[in-house]
Amino acid sequence: MANSESSTGLALDAASLMSIVLEGILYGFSVLMFIGTMWIFTYKRRVRDVNRPTIAVATLLFLLSTAHMVVNIIHVENGLVKYRDTFLGGPVAYFADLLQELFVVKNAILVLETLLGDGIVIYRCYIVWRSVRVIILPCIMWCGVAVFGVCMVYSMSQPQTSGSTNFFLNATSQWITAFISFTIATNLLSSGLLAYRIWMIERNVSTIHASKKVPILHVLVDAAVLYSAAACSSLISFICSSSGMYVMADLVIPVIPIAFYMVFIRIATNHNNQFHASTGGFGRSSRYPVQSLHTIRLDTQNSGISLGDSSKA
Structure with missing residues (x-):
């Protein structure tokens, strides 16, 4: 992408500016959802009952997305303000320079957050299936993501022996x-x-239990579609040699934590709605509003298989 003539769409300086604006909007949503997730898992709960693994993962995602936002702001400020008159070639050449330390750091954060997000999905899969064999292939693919991610970041940090400055070539x-x-x-x-x-278990349970499971299935599918759509857009932009790759790659960063937070928030919200509906709106609110979230199960009469404690999700 270094050669603006070989790329399509926006100029690199315009694409970088657009990316920081759109990332900032999505980052704001992710911050609100992070606060909501923290409230769900800590409100009126004793310290020993706090879901520490989930809190740790949510916090790590928040820190990574925040770090990327900060680095991206500095990177854009350097290109458009600090070095616009001193960098040979101007802002376009600056944003096209793969050897810029901030650009490499941005992509390193992207790799780390992607690995964390994919790892969460694989772990949820293990919790539902309760079988290591099922996640063997996803784990192998996850290792592939790690290897290719490290190679990508390393390659970006090294001068190209071919002498090509085109990001796509x-x-x-x-x-x-x-x-x-x-x-x-x-x-x-x-x-x-x-x-x-989840769908297979749903077929074997009563209608009463099915009404509790459908939202779980929907929210997991929605989260997967949200992330996959963002990643696919990045891949398509890159294959088409479009500068939109800059925009979509930065948007993936806040999308990953948003997809993670929405699972817990929507399940908790759905349960609260079901609770009030079952009590006619006059029941006293649960003292521990997330307790039910930790016991949402997809049991069948014979298999006894469950979605598991959401602390493991």
Whole structure:
């Protein structure tokens, strides 16, 4: 993407400015959802009852997305303000320079957050299936995402021996394509296995229990579609040699935590609605509003298989 003549769409400086604006909007939503997630898992709960693993993962996602937002702001400010008159070639050449440290850091954060997001989905899949064999292939693919991600970041940090400054033609392009393709495949496979298991269990339960499970299935599918759509858009933009790749790659960063937070928030909200509906709106609110979230199960009379404690989701 370094060569603006070979790319289609926006100029690199305009694409970078658009990316920071759109990322900022989505980041704002992710912050609100992070606060909601923290409230759900800590409100009126004793310290020993707090779901520490979920809190830790949610916090780590928040820190990574915040770090990327800060680095991106500095990167855009450097290109459009600080070095616009001193960098040879101007802002367009600055944003096209793959060797810029901030650009490399941005992509390193992207790799870390992608690995964390894919790992969460794989773990949820294991919790539902309760079988290591089911997640063997997703785990192998997750390792592929890690390898390609590391190679991508390393390649970006090294001068291109071919001398090409085109982001879409140099050696980095193959690692980018492999990284995005593998993370899409890993997410779709893990989410598909997760949705299939829930759907199979749903077929064997009564109508009463089914009404509790449908929202769980819907929210997991929605989260998978949201992330996959963002990743696919990045891949398509890159294949088409479009500067929109800059925009979509930055938008993936806040989308990952949003997809994670929405699972817990929507399940908790759905349960509260069901609780008030079952009590006619006059029942006293549960002292621990998330307690039910930890015991949402997809039991069958014979199998006894459950979605599991949401602290493991």
